[in-house]
Amino acid sequence: MTNSTSSAATAPQVVHENGVGEIKLLSSTDDDYGGVIVEMDGPMDSTTFLSILRASISHWRQLGKKTIWIKLPIHLVSVVEPLVKEGFGYHHAEPEYLMLVYSILESANTIPANATHRVGVGAFVMNEKREILAVKEKSGPFIGVWKFPTGTVDQGEDLCAAAIREVKEETGVDTEFVEVLAFRQMLETYFTKSELFVLCILRPLSFDIQVQEQEIEAAQWMPWEDYAAQPFMEKQEIKKMNEAFWAKIDGHYSGFTPHLTSSSFSDKKCLLFLNSEGA
Amino acid sequence: MTNSTSSAATAPQVVHENGVGEIKLLSSTDDDYGGVIVEMDGPMDSTTFLSILRASISHWRQLGKKTIWIKLPIHLVSVVEPLVKEGFGYHHAEPEYLMLVYSILESANTIPANATHRVGVGAFVMNEKREILAVKEKSGPFIGVWKFPTGTVDQGEDLCAAAIREVKEETGVDTEFVEVLAFRQMLETYFTKSELFVLCILRPLSFDIQVQEQEIEAAQWMPWEDYAAQPFMEKQEIKKMNEAFWAKIDGHYSGFTPHLTSSSFSDKKCLLFLNSEGA
Numbered sequence: 001m002t003n004s005t006s007s008a009a010t011a012p013q014v015v016h017e018n019g020v021g022e023i024k025l026l027s028s029t030d031d032d033y034g035g036v037i038v039e040m041d042g043p044m045d046s047t048t049f050l051s052i053l054r055a056s057i058s059h060w061r062q063l064g065k066k067t068i069w070i071k072l073p074i075h076l077v078s079v080v081e082p083l084v085k086e087g088f089g090y091h092h093a094e095p096e097y098l099m100l101v102y103s104i105l106e107s108a109n110t111i112p113a114n115a116t117h118r119v120g121v122g123a124f125v126m127n128e129k130r131e132i133l134a135v136k137e138k139s140g141p142f143i144g145v146w147k148f149p150t151g152t153v154d155q156g157e158d159l160c161a162a163a164i165r166e167v168k169e170e171t172g173v174d175t176e177f178v179e180v181l182a183f184r185q186m187l188e189t190y191f192t193k194s195e196l197f198v199l200c201i202l203r204p205l206s207f208d209i210q211v212q213e214q215e216i217e218a219a220q221w222m223p224w225e226d227y228a229a230q231p232f233m234e235k236q237e238i239k240k241m242n243e244a245f246w247a248k249i250d251g252h253y254s255g256f257t258p259h260l261t262s263s264s265f266s267d268k269k270c271l272l273f274l275n276s277e278g279a
Numbered sequence: 280m281t282n283s284t285s286s287a288a289t290a291p292q293v294v295h296e297n298g299v300g301e302i303k304l305l306s307s308t309d310d311d312y313g314g315v316i317v318e319m320d321g322p323m324d325s326t327t328f329l330s331i332l333r334a335s336i337s338h339w340r341q342l343g344k345k346t347i348w349i350k351l352p353i354h355l356v357s358v359v360e361p362l363v364k365e366g367f368g369y370h371h372a373e374p375e376y377l378m379l380v381y382s383i384l385e386s387a388n389t390i391p392a393n394a395t396h397r398v399g400v401g402a403f404v405m406n407e408k409r410e411i412l413a414v415k416e417k418s419g420p421f422i423g424v425w426k427f428p429t430g431t432v433d434q435g436e437d438l439c440a441a442a443i444r445e446v447k448e449e450t451g452v453d454t455e456f457v458e459v460l461a462f463r464q465m466l467e468t469y470f471t472k473s474e475l476f477v478l479c480i481l482r483p484l485s486f487d488i489q490v491q492e493q494e495i496e497a498a499q500w501m502p503w504e505d506y507a508a509q510p511f512m513e514k515q516e517i518k519k520m521n522e523a524f525w526a527k528i529d530g531h532y533s534g535f536t537p538h539l540t541s542s543s544f545s546d547k548k549c550l551l552f553l554n555s556e557g558a
Contacts, residue, residue, distance in 0.1 A: 077359060078360050080356060080359045084353060093377060094393060113431045114394075114472075115395055116398060116432065116434045117394055117395075117398050118392055118395060119396050154392075182553045185437060185438055185549065187437060187548045190391050192373070192435055236541075240538065240551055240553060256461065261515050262516070268466055268467065270463055271464045273464075274460075274461045274519060275554070
């Protein structure tokens with residue numbers, strides 16, 4: 001007997017328990033780590049929910065399950081307090097849901113860590129006249145500076161695609177990915193979360209500029225000398241990035257290039273970034 | 280008049296409003312993006328809380344604040360539902376708290392993205408006899424394989440320190456950081472979150488092995504030939520990592536080395552990883 005179904009739903013399952021009677025259990029799917037995942041969606045009365053939840057936990061315990069995950073959409077916020085009082089903890093949250101977790105087997109190792117980093121991307125894009133694609137932002141810490149386009153990798157997005165997307169959104173220029181020039185880890189940039197910023201080189205495939213007016217004040221192809229002469233570029237970190245880029249243009253720097261692979265232990269999409277020149 | 284105080288607390292402030300009377304407001308601190316942060320801690324009756332919250336929102340609106348953050352410890356879970364009903368959304372959660380956010384100024388750009396990635400580290404550590412430090416894990420997808428030590432970067436931890444810590448925890452061996460050999464982005468490894476895995480080279484500073492018995496079955500210094508001859512090493516991704524490592528040992532591969540800098544726009548600690556040989 002198993003309570004795992006391929007479709008996750010809130011409609012409780014009816015399970016025959018040793019022929020003695022019928023109890024309702026929450027529908028769930030198994031994860032790869034000995035846990036079960038319940039995706040709630042429909043509305044449910046708190047009292048009914050709690051009795052079904054308790055029967056389900058007891059059932060999963062008998063099956064030797066280690067961890068129970070409940071993904072609770074924000075419209076079911078009334079169930080958060082009862083779940084916490086039953087011993088569930090917070091794991092992570094997104095605007096549309098809260099993920100709660102309960103350890104049947106007491107061991108910190110069975111609960112995977114939450115995401116700790118945002119991933120940012122920035123892109124050097126140079127045309128054949130050795131002009132660099134530069135933007136001025138409307139707000140934020142870089143006001144008044146001509147800088148390379150930057151942005152944040154979306155949930156589930158690969159970072160090469162993110163760099164191409166951000167350049168297209170901010171400037172209208174189409175590009176293809178060349179390599180990762182450098183990356184930076186910045187600690188605790190927002191609350192307790194850190195950021196990994198990946199600096200890329202992209203090759204332009206189009207040249208007409210169309211500014212995204214919501215975030216960008218202006219964009220242009222700019223002679224490298226003018227770009228690098230801005231006082232802002234004297235900052236140590238920026239200077240090192242510019243030097244690496246110029247060394248690359250001069251042919252004596254190699255960054256990391258992406259190789260599409262699959263994980264050694266799952267079928268998840270992977271990009272492996274390596275120094276291809278040396279390998 | 281300002282409601283910002285350096286100490287965040289739940290004790291409502293008493294503010295004189297145009298001399299007409301006194302209203303209580305939530306204590307808050309300003310963030311760097313035109314928002315205010317409220318850190319709740321003490322218990323508060325829901326009805327009282329809501330009336331103070333509404334007065335506070337109205338006050339912050341007058342001050343031109345864009346965003347309100349409420350960091351709510353899990354023991355105040357009873358306030359989650361009232362906050363969501365007032366229009367607050369989830370931003371992120373950790374085991375000990377839920378962060379809720381409210382946009383006074385309707386614009387998606389004022390709310391920073393949540394963390395999307397976990398960051399993993401792995402470490403090649405080789406001694407002078409060209410033996411590699413290898414471990415066998417007690418559980419998980421690598422059972423039975425001799426592999427390099429791996430782990431997850433803690434919240435707020437720099438990734439070089441994380442690699443050194445994981446090697447020490449799993450094997451007892453002290454090391455120093457040399458360079459980043461490669462990195463990998465794996466999409467949607469757990470729920471919707473992705474992973475960046477950073478493969479490092481560390482230099483051993485001690486050689487005695489002491490196994491962490493909770494996670495590790497065995498650890499040893501292992502001849503590279505035996506290590507690389509395992510069938511597992513034929514997997515494409517692992518093979519590329521091994522080839523890069525061996526190219527490095529042979530002197531014709533360069534990865535990225537860390538440079539401690541500070542951010543160009545804040546005082547946050549930064550590690551910038553660059554190819555030093557080419558720069």
